[in-house]
Amino acid sequence: MAEFPVAIKNLITAFERLPGIGPKSATRLVFYLLNTPQSFIDNLSNSLLRLKKDIKICSVCFSVGDTEVCSICSDNKRNKNVVCVVERAIDVMVIENMGGFKGVYHVLGGAVNPLDHIGPDDLKIVELLQRIRKMVNEVDKKDMEIILATNPTMEGEATALYIKRRIEEIDKEVNISRIGSGLPIGADLEYADQATLSRALDGRRSI
Numbered sequence: 001m002a003e004f005p006v007a008i009k010n011l012i013t014a015f016e017r018l019p020g021i022g023p024k025s026a027t028r029l030v031f032y033l034l035n036t037p038q039s040f041i042d043n044l045s046n047s048l049l050r051l052k053k054d055i056k057i058c059s060v061c062f063s064v065g066d067t068e069v070c071s072i073c074s075d076n077k078r079n080k081n082v083v084c085v086v087e088r089a090i091d092v093m094v095i096e097n098m099g100g101f102k103g104v105y106h107v108l109g110g111a112v113n114p115l116d117h118i119g120p121d122d123l124k125i126v127e128l129l130q131r132i133r134k135m136v137n138e139v140d141k142k143d144m145e146i147i148l149a150t151n152p153t154m155e156g157e158a159t160a161l162y163i164k165r166r167i168e169e170i171d172k173e174v175n176i177s178r179i180g181s182g183l184p185i186g187a188d189l190e191y192a193d194q195a196t197l198s199r200a201l202d203g204r205r206s207i
């Protein structure tokens with residue numbers, strides 16, 4: 001069987017490393033790209049090159065943005081007393097796309113997972129607790145809400161429980177809620193459809 005040219009083989013290998021892409025899809029993508037105009041490839045390459053270089057991690061919520069403090073954290077119309085805690089920046093995008101949420105976020109950077117040796121110290125939990133401590137001192141606790149929107153997986157639930165306990169150590173009166181049921185158990189937030197996610201957020205309950 002004839003071998004693919006090196007340039008094609010390299011790109012197939014690179015694509016195969018992406019989540020959800022097997023050898024067949026990778027090959028299909030590469031041959032699709034081969035048939036697109038050079039300008040498309042140039043744009044794509046440029047976007048890829050810029051991806052990591054131009055992105056800033058928000059110093060408040062640890063989501064991604066174009067500036068030191070992201071557009072959500074610097075928006076005066078957002079309710080800074082309602083913090084939605086998520087695992088990944090993609091979850092911020094998913095909830096934002098849903099529309100309707102007027103609070104702010106805190107991106108943990110993952111979930112506690114002993115099998116992968118990810119403990120609470122590997123996540124932005126200390127930073128979250130600092131934010132909460134500051135809020136407790138500055139705003140009326142009745143106006144505060146911490147929504148734990150970690151994934152409905154074993155790791156996500158364990159992380160939510162851990163954070164709840166740590167918040168209670170700061171102040172027992174802080175309103176803590178967990179996104180409601182209806183989300184597919186064991187799946188990541190990003191795969192939930194908007195209606196389900198919207199219902200899960202609206203149906204959040206105090207924990």
Ligand SMILES: [Zn+2]
Binds near residue numbers: 060063070071074
């Ligand atoms: Zn931010």
